[in-house]
Each structure stands twice: as C-alpha cells, then as structure tokens.
Amino acid sequence: MRVDDWRNLPASALEPVYEGERSRWANGLQWDLTGSLRVLEQARAAGTLPGLVVRGPGQSIVGWTYFLVQQGVLQVGALHARTADGVRLLLDAIFKSPEASLAHEVLLFVYPDSPACESALQRRRFAVTRYWYLRRTLERSCVVPPDPALRAVLDSDGPDLVRLFSRAYAGVPGARCFAPHGRLDEWAQYLGQLTRGTALGQFLPDASLVTAGESRTSLAGASIVTALSERTIHLAQIVVDPAARRQHLASRMLDALLSWGVQHDRATATLLVSEENPQARALYDARGFVQTGYFLHAERPLGRRVLSPPVAVSA
16 A cells, blocks of 8 residues: 555546545434535645545555644644554554654544554554544424523623633533633634634524623623534533533523524534533433434644654655
C-alpha cells in the first residue's frame, strides 16, 4: 500500500470515496453529508485542506483522511481504511506530516467504518472514548404544551452562550472534543461552527432554545439543534449552568425539541452522548432514544514517539 497527498489528485479520483461516505452516513445515521462534502472538496481542490489517501491494488483508494492545525492542535476530521494496517499507515503518515510539526497534540472525532479504526488508535497509544449515536422516531405523543420559560435562540445571545458553555463544561474531561483547552475563544469558535458551519448539519434557530438565569442577564440553559436531512433533526448540544441544575431544564428542553420536531413534520431526532456520561444517557433512554451507532473521540500528545518504519508520501 502507498500513501499519497490527496491534494494532488483530480476530483474524479475522490468521487467514489465521497459517494461511499455519503451513502454510509445516510444509511447508518440518516445524515445527509452532501453539503459538508461539497465544502470539503472545495478546500481540498484549493489546496487549503491537508489530507492523505492510501492506494491499494490497481491504484484504488482504500483509505483516506484529512486534518488541519488550530491553535497547536492537530484535528483529524476523518480516518477511514479497510484494515487496521491501513488505519495505522494513515496515522503514521499524519504524524510525519509538516502540519504535525506545528502541533503539540492530536484530536480526532470520527465515525468509524469498522472496529479496525479503534484498534489502530489504541495501538498508537490514543486515549479513546466512544460517543453513542442515539435516535428516536418522532410521533404525536411527543407533543407537549409550550414552556413559557423557554424561547428561541437569538443572534444577540452569542456572547452569553459562549459563557454558558464555558461554565457548564468547566472541569469536564469530555469537553476537550469541543474546546481542547476550555478557553472562551475556543468555545466561541465551536459555537460558530455549530451555528454557521455544516459539519453537524444546518443550524435551526427556531428549534434551538435558551432559558434565562436568575439575573435575567445571563443564560441558565440552552439547546443547539441542527437539521441533518429534510426529516432528521439533531440535538447538537444541550447545556445547563451548574447553578441551575436540578430544575429539570435539560429534560424540558429535550421535550420541547421533540415536540417541535413533530409540529414541523420531522420524522427522527438524533444526538450523541459520551459513554462517560451515564446520567445524560439515562435521560435519553427514558425519552425513547435507542443506540444505532457510535463515533470515536481520540487524543494523544505529539512529541517524541516510536512509530513503524518511515512512511513515504508521494508529492
């Protein structure tokens, strides 16, 4: 097998890769990747998004990845190969990339296409956490009366949302997959990705809710909702200020989301929850969500390391 820089390939070479990925997400997650893949290809073709492919027999692409460096963190957005050897080959090539020399750690959040991905990450000394992908069918029984304490998110809520996310996730290890160092600028960037990007679907401001804190000048809770497809809505985030917990805010916002989905002719609601958050998982189980897949969050420092023999990447 051989590793190539994907920026040197014609668009036609990546079309089967994108089509396979689009089909895999649609069938497994009810998630339409069309918009995200379009943005991905534009960045790849422009040469601004580093990535690699693994070539197999007949020069066919049997593995691929892309990544970028943000504030000293090498963030990997995809990691796919048919075998564990292929995944490890990609990882070793990432570690030896010019971008890796600019980073002090590497983070991944990926939808694996086989158990080989998790095995390869563990072999390369990554700390790996599963995020369960949960789904439930929306039906008339989900409809509840409007909650007067909840209102739709406004553009002007941005700064308060950033501060709320920071307070809600303070000291939570799982927050590293959203804001690696917990800084306000990282939370602002993450919130911008949710509300202006397409990686987690199209932001739905009317379905996203906030509730005011006691001072009325801060937020006590918020939910950020996106559309993964025409009929699927996704709870991208639900956060509650530590000072406002035990008021059932999370369950009230979740119930309001399910109700909104039915009233707006959506068929399915989905979300992700860490295996390290059994309390949230219990809430979602009680609301009828069932596990249908999982994502992997993995991290490790970048420094002195022992890898397999040098990987040749063709220019």
